[in-house]
Amino acid sequence: MKGKVRRKILHRIFIAICLFIALAPIYWMLNTSLKSEAEIYLKVPTMWPKAPTLEAYRYLLTETNFLNGIKNSLIVAGFVSLFSIFVAYPAAYVLARMTFKGKRFFSKTVLFTYLLPTSVLYIPLYIFVAKLGLTNTIWGIMLIYPTFTLPYVAWILIPHIASISTALEEAAYIDGCSKFQTMYRIIFPLALPGIISTTIFAFAMCWGEYLYALVNLVSKEVQTFPLILSGLIFGDMPPWNQLMAGAILASVPILVIYLLASSSLVGGATAGGVKE
């Protein structure tokens, strides 16, 4: 009994340590965003603001293009993540479920495409977008971002779909479903928790993307929020409170989407569906 209690206490302590490690940087962002510049540069950093001020938020929201940047980021990240799921789900389904010549090759290609570093691709993709006359428009980066979200989404969904019992599909065929219907009416709902979490990750990848946006979006009217934040830095005196306020505000949409979707991120939907 004593041992059980001790184990429980140790578990709690471990969870508290993990939580502290995960949340401390976020707390520090919030803390810094509410400080004046003078307080940020104090000899001994203050654990909470001595005189909390929303000045950094006011500046960001009223004196810069930050809100417009957030809007542009939402459009790009929202469109690209949904588009990626739309395209990558059937691809992942095919690679997970079907047997055909070259399946291994296609499967590996998806992984290798995902592993290509941004620094190698940004010039060729910039040229591609320029030839289409889409530089300095968010259409341009909507075209570029799927180059990293599509392979990512497909790669994550392949094992997820593969983990769903084939017996359910076989039952669907017996009941008269076509391949297409099985894919969308049977497997899609069962894979939904994975699809939603992958969509959120794809959204987050586009949300914070910097390099492609940097070289393609020159005008402040079309820039995404990371570029607006980067534009606040001049020389060796970064306005840390404004940068942290921007980071806090920019994390809100991701947080909201995650909270709304969290009820769907529960596994076990297929539990008991098949009698093995």
Next chain:
Amino acid sequence: MSRKTRQMAALFTAAATLAATAGTSWGAALETTEAAKTASGDKEVTVWVEKVFSDDANALMEERLKAYGEEKGVTVNYEMVAASDFITMLNAAIEAGTNVPDVVSMDTTKVLNYYPNIPAMDVSELVNEINTERPYFEASYEGTKIGGVHYYVPYYSSSCMMFVRKDKLEEKGLELPTTWDEVFEVAQAVSNPDEDFYGLGMGCGEIDDDDENTLRQMTWNEGGYLLDAEGTITCDSEAVVNSVNKYAELYKAGAIPADATTWDAGGNNGSYLAERTAIVFNAPTLYNALQADEYKELFENTVVLAPPAGSDNSVFMNFNRGFSIMNTCEDVETASDVIKYLCDKEWYDSYLETIAPVFAPLFQDSMENPTWTEDAVNSEVLKYVQNASGYYGYPVETIEGRAVAAKHYFTMPMDKAFNQVATEVTSAESALENMKYDLEDFMDQIG
């Protein structure tokens, strides 16, 4: 609500959020943006200006470019680009060979980094024309030539001033230092590591470009150079070894903060604002920061001076910046005209007034301008600019040597060597021997 309905609702929440947030302005964001464009005309020019710290100054520059378009009937596509993003964006455009702007902000180090494929035109004729109308300081006119040619029109210059806590010196009855030896003496005298106070806020972190410049300048002033005039490597000379050892000695003696070896460019000004250091070397951005109400007392206890002289010379680093016309520009006449328009005396002087003292003018008649003569700090900054003749690789004269030095600079070699010796990783001789190999590698690359 059933589980399935909830799941579907969650999936489409993102789309709904987007629609709600974006509202009616989706169209505006999706259309090809040419917002920063002046009234249309037959001629067209694209200008990328590196943003400066002041929103007012950036707005003035935008207005000026807009006025040019309206006045001359030229379509001016202008963009104010963040300094930290500028080179990446320009490089992408140059590499792709498309959407390259016609006129861009430029400086000597940027030009040399492109050597031997310098993407900017020789604008010596334009510089001479401006110089005839309104003579430049000698240091700005001659100091911005690369291989005898101007690749950019010098426009303004930053500086690196010495910020001193006069109250701390007065407490000890010390005079303001004017030489590096005096700086070191004062630094040791006012240091009190037990109370986390240090005389010299000079860092050597691996990405500390501020102090990379200061360490170079200090070494030059004491007669140490990485290259000589012909381009021969001299970084292992006795004078350079002595400078490195002097820094390490001060570090070990507690005259420099222990964390200075980990600083970035914000380290020295951060230490000064936190009242941890008595002397730092920084651009006047620190002076601007000090003017906030919270630093009233520190501001009153601060004096801003020209950097100290050494036992050999008092060469200051030149931080001139200006405008280049890119090789791909199809209408050089209009591009030149835009630059001349930005050099109009009346407008130029009012513009520089808004960014004083971080950037200073480069023209001789500024010495009669009350903005630059009556304010003590502005006047010191102008004197700095007037005498700033140093550059990466100084005193090397060959363009190949300067290109080697410019590329080598981005590896922060002085920071690296001073750091290794201060932290006792290696000896000065060994650290500088390694620097020599690095320089040889860059020489091999340049050919």
